[in-house]
Amino acid sequence: MNTIDSIIKNVMSSMQDCLDDEQLQKLENTLYIQFHGLKLQEECTQLVTSxxxxxxxxxxxxxxxxxxxxxxxxxxxxxxxxxxxxxxxxxxxxxxxxxxxxxxxxxxxxxxxxxxxxxxxxxxxxxxxxxxxxxxGFISKNPMRRLKHMKVPQKIKKPFTSAEMEHLRCNATCQRDIAIMEFLYSTAGRIGEVVALNRKDIDWGNKEVIIYGEKGKKERKVYLTDECAYHLRKYLMMRNDTNPALFVSNKKPHTRLGKQAIQSMLRNLGEKTDIHAHPHKFRRTLLTDAGSRGIPLQEIQAYAGHKKPDTTMMYVTVSEENVKASFRRYIA
CATH class of the missing domain: 1.10.150 (DNA polymerase; domain 1)
Structure with missing residues (x-):
């Protein structure tokens, strides 16, 4: 059983790199005052139930x-x-x-x-x-009730710039990888939603596709840019396999491409180009571009498949250039 002295000693040892001598002395005094008159008993941690x-x-x-x-x-x-x-x-x-x-x-x-x-x-x-x-009714008292939301530092996650997107395209090793990047951007699809799609899901006449939401499990319609439609069609025409999946591995037996395969491809491409690249960043970039080009937040929210506008606002980065232009236009 730990004694009070040994506990205080361990606390002081842990904090000595964080506090100066005066603060350490005050901490030690406070601990002795608070522990005075108390008796320590080691808690039994054996599982009572199986x-x-x-x-x-x-x-x-x-x-x-x-x-x-x-x-x-x-x-x-x-x-x-x-x-x-x-x-x-x-x-x-x-x-x-x-x-x-x-x-x-x-x-x-x-x-x-x-x-x-x-x-x-x-x-x-x-x-x-x-x-x-x-x-x-499994417990009488909820131990989490007093543990409130932690204050998390808000860091603005930046989308790709136009130059970065072009740099990634130019350094892609195959047509499939270009098609994947264009599709991730155009549809703002989550990686799990994209890998679940099949070739037959693409409506080429209207350049659109129905995505079955990974979160909330609701269907939503998304669209293909001209660039996306071109690169996707070119990739599919090059394939000679019979797999119904929209994206497959380059090598036989051409299995459906999974999340990790796409993540790995983008990570390697990012290391090659010195650009931080991952699937979700394409989604963020599209939503940011949509906001900066004047598409209403409610429409962006529907396109992204978000339940709340607050979630969409976390993705839509407001560029300093747009803020400056708006200030000059409406205020200055």
């Missing part, structure tokens, strides 16, 4: 999320998040306290060096799970 019991409850939660139409990717992240918490704490759901979760999140961030944004995502997953446990 592992199968908590897994059964987790499966019920997953079933409820499927009924809410959550994507399999989201459900997988919920499962992983809750499983890691239980395996770390080794406690029953009803015995987990707010301080337990605070401790877990702090240790998780320290050990994995994750961002505040990612940590808050974990908090949201756990909050949803424990809220469900409370609503279903």
């Amino acid at each position: 592992e199968s019991h908590w897994e059964k409850i987790l499966r019920l939660f997953v079933a409820s999320k499927r009924l809410e139409n959550c994507s399999e990717g989201t459900i997988s992240r919920y499962t992983d998040c809750v499983t890691k918490l239980i395996q770390y704490l080794h406690k029953r759901f009803q015995d987990i306290t707010t301080n337990d979760i605070r401790y877990y999140l702090a240790m998780y961030q320290e050990q994995r060096k994750i961002s505040v944004s990612y940590l808050d995502t974990i908090r949201r997953y756990l909050s949803s799970f424990f809220g469900w446990l409370s609503d279903e």
Whole structure:
């Protein structure tokens, strides 16, 4: 069992690089004052219920999320998040306290060096799970209720510039890769939505395609630019396989291209051109271009398949040039 002295010693050791001598002395005094008169007792962390019991409850939660139409990717992240918490704490759901979760999140961030944004995502997953446990009567008190949203530094994620887009096209190693980039940009499709498409889904007469939303699971119509239609048609005419998939591997047996394959292709192309390239950046670029060219936010929201306009605003980067032009036009 740790003594109070050893705990204070460990705290002081951990903080000595962060505080000066005067602050360290004040911290030590405060700790001794707060611990005075208290008796430490080591907490029992043996699982009282069997592992199968908590897994059964987790499966019920997953079933409820499927009924809410959550994507399999989201459900997988919920499962992983809750499983890691239980395996770390080794406690029953009803015995987990707010301080337990605070401790877990702090240790998780320290050990994995994750961002505040990612940590808050974990908090949201756990909050949803424990809220469900409370609503279903599995626990009497929700330990997540006092853990509020973390303040995440807002960083503007930049879209591609026109020059960067052209540079990527010029350095692509095959027609398929050009078609993929043009399609990601033109449709603003999520990578999971794009890899699920088949050749027959393209309406060449109207230069449009119906995308089945990866999030929210709703259909939406998106369109092909002239450049996208040209490069996509050229790619499809070069193919001699019978796979119905819109995008396939270059080598036999020409299997449907997956998320990781496209991510890897863009990562390699980005390293080659010294441009940070990933699938979602094409979506951001299209939405930003649409906003800067005067398309109403509500229409951009519908095209992107967002439920809330706030989500769309996170993607639509307002360029300094447009702000300056508007200021000169309306104010100056």
